[in-house]
Amino acid sequence: MLIGEYIHTIDEKNRVSLPVKFRKEMGKKIIITPGLGQCLFIFTIKEWEKVSKKLSDADSNLSFLKADQRSFNRYMFGRAAEVDIDSIGRMLIPEFLQEGIRLRDKAAIIGVKDRVEVWNEKAWSEQKEKVAKEAEQLAEKLGNEK
Amino acid sequence: MLIGEYIHTIDEKNRVSLPVKFRKEMGKKIIITPGLGQCLFIFTIKEWEKVSKKLSDADSNLSFLKADQRSFNRYMFGRAAEVDIDSIGRMLIPEFLQEGIRLRDKAAIIGVKDRVEVWNEKAWSEQKEKVAKEAEQLAEKLGNEK
DNA sequence: TAATCAAGTGGGAAAAAGTGGGAAAAGTGT
DNA sequence: ACACTTTTCCCACTTTTTCCCACTTGATTA
Secondary structure, eight states, rough: EEEEEEEEOOOSEEEEEHHHHHHHHHHHHEEEEEEESEEEEEHHHHHHHHHHHHHHOOOOOOOOOHHHHHHHHHHHHHHHHEEOOTTTHHHHHHEHHHHHTTTOEEEEEEETTTTTEEEHHHHOOOHHHHHHHHHHHHHHHHHOOO | OEEEEEEEEOOOTTTEEOOOOHHHHHOOOEEEEEEEESEEEEEEEEHHHHHHHHHHHTTOTTTTGHHHHHHHHHHHHHHHEEBBOOSEEEOOOOHHHHHHTTOOOEEEEEETTTEEEEHHHHHHHHHHHHHHHHHHHHHHHHHTOO
């Protein structure tokens, strides 16, 4: 399971180390897409197959209008990139994906169960702060449902 | 069953001894997450599997499409850590988890039935004091209702 | 009360992880 | 075909983490 938070450098050649704890699970090839919220998603090939299938399936539980569906898919597929992990565990993040989330210098790399997210470090700490309060209430609710 | 209170040092390398009484039950690998209130939760792997299942939406591979679910999963999984217990029974608490509860110097380690909690020592003694009063009132109330 | 043992604490050395950069390879345009 | 840029691959340095050993403290018992 992919969990935890890591702050890594994005260097001049657009490379970022994938945290060691994620490497085994992610394999040698990954898919990077624009995420929802100010981040990127990273999927394993396997996970991406599941996700992309669902996304492109018009009858899925997504109640999108066809036009919306199309443009949403265009967005996800059009910007998705297949990326190799180099011999020492770094991935190369295409510049067109960096722009969207203002990535530079330091990136926060977050494990979220079966995907990885990449954030601008600052945006991540703001996100955390924002969610902290809501999360506690939500968690309490979940806890009570036991 | 995990019970009792222990005050241990958190050293410069972010290590804390797990009380001997907890070691057998916790095993060699644990999961640390932000808790409810000013503390961290420590789960056994087994317990975490239960908890994480409940947290994630079991019916949908696309739980990331829902904004609330997304932020909540991010918060819980992103701030969870799988941690090894070293050969003499210490665990390493990631700094990003320490920040949230202002952990430093002395930590209170509390057994709470099937999980362990970690508190800033001071926060814990305040918490105790607060609960003690409430408990007294509650007991009195219960007594009167007889 | 000294010796012994168990639990907890601290720190040095080795190993691993992360970062940076040079050189070879591939791609592009003239 | 050549010069020039971009990408890829690999090596080397630095920092962090892990592993292991040893000391301290406090309880136990002979």
